[in-house]
Amino acid sequence: xxxxxxxxxxxxxxxxxxxxxxxxxxxxxxxxxxxxxxxxxxxxxxxxxxxxxxxxxxxxxxxxxxxxxxxxxxxxxxxxxxxxxxxxxxxxxxxxxxxxxxxxxxxxxxxxxxxxxxxxxxxxxxxxxxxx
Amino acid sequence: xxxxxxxxxxxxxxxxxxxxxxxxxxxxxxxxxxxxxxxxxxxxxxxxxxxxxxxxxxxxxxxxxxxxxxxxxxxxxxxxxxxxxxxxxxxxxxxxxxxxxxxxxxxxxxxxxxxxxxxxxxxxxxxxxxxxxxxxxxxxxxxxxxxxxxxxxxxxxxxxxxxxxxxxxxxxxxxxxxxxxxxxxxxxxxxxxxxxxxxxxxxxxxxxxxxxxxxxxxxxxxxxxxxxxxxxxxxxxxxxxxxxxxxxxxxxxxxxxxxxxxxxxxxxxxxxxxxxxxxxxxxxxxxxxxxxxxxxxxxxxxxxxxxxxxxxxxxxxxxxxxxxxxxxxxxxxxxxxxxxxxxxxxxxxxxxxxxxxxxxxxxxxxxxxxxxxxxxxxxxxxxxxxxxxxxxxxxxxxxxxxxxxxxxxxxxxxxxxxxxxxxxxxxxxxxxxxxxxxxxxxxxxxxxxxxxxxxxxxxxxxxxxxxxxxxxxxxxxxxxxxxxxxxxxxxxxxxxxxxxxxxxxxxxxxxxxxxxxxxxxxxxxxxxxxxxxxxxxxxxxxxxxxxxxxxxxxxxxx
Amino acid sequence: xxxxxxxxxxxxxxxxxxxxxxxxxxxxxxxxxxxxxxxxxxxxxxxxxxxxxxxxxxxxxxxxxxxxxxxxxxxxxxxxxxxxxxxxxxxxxxxxxxxxxxxxxxxxxxxxxxxxxxxxxxxxxxxxxxxxxxxxxxxxxxxxxxxxxxxxxxxxxxxxxxxxxxxxxxxxxxxxxxxxxxxxxxxx
Numbered sequence: 001x002x003x004x005x006x007x008x009x010x011x012x013x014x015x016x017x018x019x020x021x022x023x024x025x026x027x028x029x030x031x032x033x034x035x036x037x038x039x040x041x042x043x044x045x046x047x048x049x050x051x052x053x054x055x056x057x058x059x060x061x062x063x064x065x066x067x068x069x070x071x072x073x074x075x076x077x078x079x080x081x082x083x084x085x086x087x088x089x090x091x092x093x094x095x096x097x098x099x100x101x102x103x104x105x106x107x108x109x110x111x112x113x114x115x116x117x118x119x120x121x122x123x124x125x126x127x128x129x130x131x132x
Numbered sequence: 133x134x135x136x137x138x139x140x141x142x143x144x145x146x147x148x149x150x151x152x153x154x155x156x157x158x159x160x161x162x163x164x165x166x167x168x169x170x171x172x173x174x175x176x177x178x179x180x181x182x183x184x185x186x187x188x189x190x191x192x193x194x195x196x197x198x199x200x201x202x203x204x205x206x207x208x209x210x211x212x213x214x215x216x217x218x219x220x221x222x223x224x225x226x227x228x229x230x231x232x233x234x235x236x237x238x239x240x241x242x243x244x245x246x247x248x249x250x251x252x253x254x255x256x257x258x259x260x261x262x263x264x265x266x267x268x269x270x271x272x273x274x275x276x277x278x279x280x281x282x283x284x285x286x287x288x289x290x291x292x293x294x295x296x297x298x299x300x301x302x303x304x305x306x307x308x309x310x311x312x313x314x315x316x317x318x319x320x321x322x323x324x325x326x327x328x329x330x331x332x333x334x335x336x337x338x339x340x341x342x343x344x345x346x347x348x349x350x351x352x353x354x355x356x357x358x359x360x361x362x363x364x365x366x367x368x369x370x371x372x373x374x375x376x377x378x379x380x381x382x383x384x385x386x387x388x389x390x391x392x393x394x395x396x397x398x399x400x401x402x403x404x405x406x407x408x409x410x411x412x413x414x415x416x417x418x419x420x421x422x423x424x425x426x427x428x429x430x431x432x433x434x435x436x437x438x439x440x441x442x443x444x445x446x447x448x449x450x451x452x453x454x455x456x457x458x459x460x461x462x463x464x465x466x467x468x469x470x471x472x473x474x475x476x477x478x479x480x481x482x483x484x485x486x487x488x489x490x491x492x493x494x495x496x497x498x499x500x501x502x503x504x505x506x507x508x509x510x511x512x513x514x515x516x517x518x519x520x521x522x523x524x525x526x527x528x529x530x531x532x533x534x535x536x537x538x539x540x541x542x543x544x545x546x547x548x549x550x551x552x553x554x555x556x557x558x559x560x561x562x563x564x565x566x567x568x569x570x571x572x573x574x575x576x577x578x579x580x581x582x583x584x585x586x587x588x589x590x591x592x593x594x595x596x597x598x599x600x601x602x603x604x605x606x607x608x609x610x611x612x613x614x615x616x617x618x619x620x621x622x623x624x625x626x627x628x629x630x631x632x633x634x635x636x637x638x639x640x641x642x643x644x645x646x647x648x649x650x651x652x653x654x655x656x657x658x659x660x661x662x663x664x665x666x667x668x669x670x671x672x673x674x675x676x677x678x679x680x681x682x683x684x685x686x687x688x689x690x
Numbered sequence: 691x692x693x694x695x696x697x698x699x700x701x702x703x704x705x706x707x708x709x710x711x712x713x714x715x716x717x718x719x720x721x722x723x724x725x726x727x728x729x730x731x732x733x734x735x736x737x738x739x740x741x742x743x744x745x746x747x748x749x750x751x752x753x754x755x756x757x758x759x760x761x762x763x764x765x766x767x768x769x770x771x772x773x774x775x776x777x778x779x780x781x782x783x784x785x786x787x788x789x790x791x792x793x794x795x796x797x798x799x800x801x802x803x804x805x806x807x808x809x810x811x812x813x814x815x816x817x818x819x820x821x822x823x824x825x826x827x828x829x830x831x832x833x834x835x836x837x838x839x840x841x842x843x844x845x846x847x848x849x850x851x852x853x854x855x856x857x858x859x860x861x862x863x864x865x866x867x868x869x870x871x872x873x874x875x876x877x878x
Binding site: 321325613614668 | 783786787874
């Protein structure tokens with residue numbers, strides 16, 4: 001059964017890239033939901049408990065990535081859905097902060113479709129039992 | 133560049149569509165900030181708000197494998213972060229780096245599809261690094277480490293994104309302008325077909341005589357006309373863009389020109405919201421750039437000259453757009469030395485043109501003639517100051533007019549008048565010796581029945597007394613070479629005019645007003661002086677459109 | 691602005707400017723095939739052939755490569771354009787598009803044409819321009835073996851007639867082959 005993913009990013013270009021990536025190889029046939037800021041992202045996350053993975057940009061207007069993670073933790077929304085923070089920089093402190101906020105993993109830019117496939121594969125392996 | 137192996141390379145146009153406006157927005161803001169910092173105002177948090185777009189361009193460039201753009205964007209981001217944290221560093225050096233870097237970034241993004249050279253980018257990154265390091269060495273005395281400055285700046289980067297304006301509301305769509313052109317073409321065809329239907333209806337009505345069906349048809353056609361008119365209105369609106377879309381390149385241009393010419397010049401623009409058809413806007417840039425370049429390079433005096441003349445050291449270029457009764461007027465003025473009437477007169481005489489030195493307006497209008505450069509020095513920036521005839525031709529091709537006025541020692545002012553739209557023209561159809569012509573209504577002042585007591589001859593040239601003025605009246609048949617001998621058939625004359633000039637044109641009949649679709653003249657036909665295009669009338673016949681402006685420009689034959 | 695839609699009949703004016711009543715696509719080839727069927731070639735084509743549209747001016751026959759010919763239309767109203775280049779008769783309405791019409795007779799040194807019911811406008815494409823050539827009559831579409839083409843004889847050539855690219859001798863006829871680009875370089 002095809003998997004569902006959520007991408008949260010304020011760049012249209014990134015959404016186009018995600019579409020390309022999610023249409024190829026092992027990811028072909030996936031359903032992808034799109035949000036252009038943290039608030040929309042949170043709404044879509046709440047609406048889709050079946051998501052296999054969320055790709056979350058760090059820098060966005062109206063609720064950035066860290067803020068979304070913080071709210072998710074406070075409200076304990078769908079804790080089983082892994083959220084991957086997508087970012088350009090990655091000092092060890094940034095990563096620690098992200099994980100502390102609840103990010104399951106980091107995806108560093110620039111990435112290629114293969115990197116997304118890898119992250120998805122890892123997430124599916126470790127997926128906690130939940131509604132499919 | 134890794135773009136070939138990059139799986140996203142097919143998205144290169146989308147990359148440009150997203151990142152070019154961001155880069156330009158950033159670049160424009162830097163140019164504006166440079167000016168403010170020069171005036172001693174370190175400004176608010178405009179700078180902080182620019183970090184977001186830079187971050188996006190950096191990230192996107194990285195994703196697309198466009199390393200030079202990524203490098204430059206990163207360097208700019210770092211400089212921005214430093215200057216955001218340290219307002220005391222906001223000065224000429226930092227500003228110059230930001231302006232040149234953003235110019236480079238705009239260029240790199242624009243040419244991303246064609247591949248970019250990395251050397252310039254690497255060089256800029258070096259300059260940025262040097263600037264930041266030397267600034268931080270000064271700041272390091274009071275800070276524990278360079279990293280903490282960057283860390284604070286990094287945090288600011290994330291939080292400042294919230295202050296950015298929200299991204300485009302979902303009700304805006306991006307449309308390829310060619311689609312709008314295609315729509316306009318189809319609408320034009322529709323209007324031609326509509327004219328044909330109306331013509332057929334008229335003939336039918338005459339044949340059949342009044343009846344209920346004819347009356348119904350009449351009403352239905354009227355309703356159709358109204359609907360098509362509304363469609364035209366809405367379509368024209370979608371093609372409108374604000375004048376600022378062409379104006380906003382100019383502050384940077386003037387800044388660069390001023391630097392190169394070593395003269396302080398500032399550009400003041402107003403009326404940026406004035407709407408213009410995109411097709412016209414696209415072709416307006418070049419002539420305006422010519423005029424601006426001429427102004428900076430030749431019109432504005434050196435700082436010493438200005439001081440001697442008691443003028444402020446910094447020269448001002450004033451560019452404004454306004455809409456006036458269905459046309460858009462763009463005025464560019466400078467406070468430079470003005471036109472040199474003596475030079476123009478000398479040049480005119482050298483070219484064998486006859487001029488009346490007593491009429492400065494007529495004299496100055498000569499500068500639009502080819503070969504008429506009175507500038508003595510050659511400058512690498514602007515050549516010989518030539519190009520005014522090219523400018524005039526470009527403006528004319530857009531259906532516009534250009535006039536110049538000057539006050540010696542005080543400056544020059546160019547006034548461009550442009551139609552709101554290229555494609556559909558409200559016109560008056562006239563008949564001359566059984567040929568029909570369209571006269572753009574925007575230039576028709578009046579139509580007058582010829583009465584013997586108002587028509588006179590002075591020096592064998594026709595004149596008419598019209599509203600208390602004597603205006604020259606030309607015979608349309610002669611003007612247009614119809615070849616028919618004069619037979620007193622001219623019942624009317626049409627007063628055409630632009631600005632202060634007026635002329636009458638004698639015709640046989642006035643057929644009526646019509647909205648016509650303008651079809652440009654095929655180059656095969658040549659470049660007639662009196663005709664600016666053609667159109668298809670309701671009965672399917674082609675009619676020529678009179679080039680009113682050229683006709684008015686024509687010197688009255690001796 | 692030019693009309694690009696197919697099967698669009700022009701405004702029915704005084705009847706003279708009506709669009710051809712055949713479907714536009716393939717109309718010329720259809721016409722060509724019809725004529726070929728009426729007069730079969732006397733030789734079996736061998737090797738390279740020139741596919742030509744031939745037309746008459748006075749009693750001379752001329753040929754144009756079919757690749758350059760878009761269509762052939764009747765002569766409608768031709769509007770004179772003041773101060774047009776020499777050899778431009780005027781412009782005409784071709785299904786909503788304004789087409790320049792070239793008076794090829796004067797270009798080739800003949801007198802101006804008086805149009806007759808047999809006159810036609812051959813619509814040609816040269817580079818990316820489309821224009822019309824006014825001719826006395828269109829004869830037919832022929833396939834001429836390339837080896838029947840010879841350079842024009844000295845008597846025919848005169849200064850400024852570099853637009854003749856050769857003469858084809860075919861079925862006891864002489865067809866003067868025109869180089870359209872040279873004909874249309876109206877740099878007089």
